Amino acid sequence: MYTIIQLSDIHLMEASRNGLTYQDCAKKISRAILDCSSRNSILIFAICGDLTSKGEAEGYNRARRFFECLKKETGEKKYFLSVPGNHDITITNQEHDAFSVYNRFIFSLGQKIILSETAAINSVNLEGQSFLLVNSAYHRDHKRGKVNCEALLNYLSENSLDNFIVILHHHLIPFELDKGSSVINSLEILQALSDRSVVAILHGHTHSESLLFYGRTPYPIIGVGSLFFPPDPNFNNTFNLVEIDNRSVKKIIKFRYLSDGVNRMGERGIFSPTEINL
Numbered sequence: 001m002y003t004i005i006q007l008s009d010i011h012l013m014e015a016s017r018n019g020l021t022y023q024d025c026a027k028k029i030s031r032a033i034l035d036c037s038s039r040n041s042i043l044i045f046a047i048c049g050d051l052t053s054k055g056e057a058e059g060y061n062r063a064r065r066f067f068e069c070l071k072k073e074t075g076e077k078k079y080f081l082s083v084p085g086n087h088d089i090t091i092t093n094q095e096h097d098a099f100s101v102y103n104r105f106i107f108s109l110g111q112k113i114i115l116s117e118t119a120a121i122n123s124v125n126l127e128g129q130s131f132l133l134v135n136s137a138y139h140r141d142h143k144r145g146k147v148n149c150e151a152l153l154n155y156l157s158e159n160s161l162d163n164f165i166v167i168l169h170h171h172l173i174p175f176e177l178d179k180g181s182s183v184i185n186s187l188e189i190l191q192a193l194s195d196r197s198v199v200a201i202l203h204g205h206t207h208s209e210s211l212l213f214y215g216r217t218p219y220p221i222i223g224v225g226s227l228f229f230p231p232d233p234n235f236n237n238t239f240n241l242v243e244i245d246n247r248s249v250k251k252i253i254k255f256r257y258l259s260d261g262v263n264r265m266g267e268r269g270i271f272s273p274t275e276i277n278l
Contacts, residue, residue, distance in 0.1 A: 002129050003041040005033060006240035008048035008169070008204025009226035011087065012062040020257070020269070022066040025228070029239060030073035031263070032255050032271040036241055042127045043078040045070075046242075048204035048224065049085025049137070049169030051105065057090065060105040067109060079126050080109040083133050085169035085205060086142045086181075098140050120148040121155040123164070129244065130164035136183055137169060145170025145183040145205070152192050163247040166193070166201040171223055173212060181205065190214065200242065200249050208235065209254055211276060220249050220278070239271070252276040 012022070020028070037043065052059025067080070088102045097103075103114045113122045113133070120138035124131050134152070136145040147168070172186040182205075183189065194215065201221040210223035225238035236256035243251035255271035263270045 001038055001041045002127075002244040003033070003037040003043050004165070004202070004240075004242040004244060005029075005043070005045045006048065006202050006222065006224045006242055007045060007227055008224050009050040009085070009207055009229055010047070010063065010066070011050055011053045011226060011229045012059045012066060020228075022062065023069050024269070026066055026069035027073050028257075028269065028271055029255075030070065032273065033074060033241065036253055036273055038243065041243070042129075043074065044126060044129075045078065045080045046131075046165075046167050046202050047080065047082035048167060048202055049083050050087040050204065050226075051082070051085075051102070053087050057101050060101060063105060064108060080106075080111060081124065081126075081131055081133065081167060082106045082109065082111060083167050083169055084115055084135055084137050086137045086145070089137055089140055089142060091140065099135070121151045123155070123159060123161060130161050132161060132164050132166045134166060134168040144181050146185055147183055147189050149185060149188040149192060152189065156192065156196065161196070163197045163199050165199045165244070168201070168203050170205045171203050171210065172201070172221060175206075175210065197247075199244060199247060202242070207232075209238065209276075211252070220252070222249075222252060224254075241273075249278065252278065 051063045084102045089098045090101045091098050097116050099116045115135040117138050120135040122133045136147050139146045170183045172183050174182045198219045203223050206223050207226040212221045224240045239255050241253040253273045253275050255273050258272050259269050261270035261272050262268050
């Protein structure tokens with residue numbers, strides 16, 4: 001069994017903007033995970049992009065401190081996977097690749113494969129579960145997502161992936177809150193994946209929850225809200241817990257941060273769980 005913690009749109013700026021310090025947030029996330037995850041489950045953090053804002057290099061130093069605390073609080077055995085978002089693009093005279101700063105950061109998390117402009121598709125197998133990592137910002141456009149479908153098809157034909165989970169930043173299907181920033185060639189992507197054994201697609205970017213089932217054997221496309229970005233009225237900071245067993249999604253729990261919530265130990269400020277109906 002695998003427990004995937006889906007995080008996205010962390011947007012680590014000069015200071016926390018949701019009332020939580022990075023250290024407190026990591027502790028509260030860890031407590032919520034340990035309370036709700038199954039025993040002996042393999043813990044995998046799936047980070048769906050936008051670690052910082054506007055490619056700010058200093059944002060990665062803040063992200064490093066946050067994830068170091070998260071690593072400490074969640075125990076010894078876990079994995080971190082990450083894909084870049086549009087806010088992880090860094091273009092300076094010193095950086096030859098727009099994702100150099102981002103890739104140096106994910107190496108520090110323990111992910112030893114890169115996602116760049118030219119290497120926009122990659123995969124990793126963790127304890128028997130395959131993940132397809134997709135850079136939907138590879139084209140360096142901050143305003144909309146795109147996937148290199150030629151590279152995707154070539155990668156799928158050259159690599160044997162079975163029952164895999166796709167992770168990318170941008171959403172595939174536009175919806176009410178969209179401002180034209182979804183993946184512009186999503187039909188090609190879904191067609192490329194149509195004959196493959198996809199377990200789920202995880203994405204961020206929308207700063208809101210979304211769930212759609214797609215495919216001949218329906219699998220969920222799961223969106224998650226922002227972890228640190230200032231919430232809009234009635235929008236909470238969130239993360240998801242996705243439980244995978246026997247090659248399918250068995251459970252999705254959405255955690256919303258409630259600053260006035262109280263846990264069983266009387267501590268104020270909690271990530272409150274709500275199980276999503278599958």
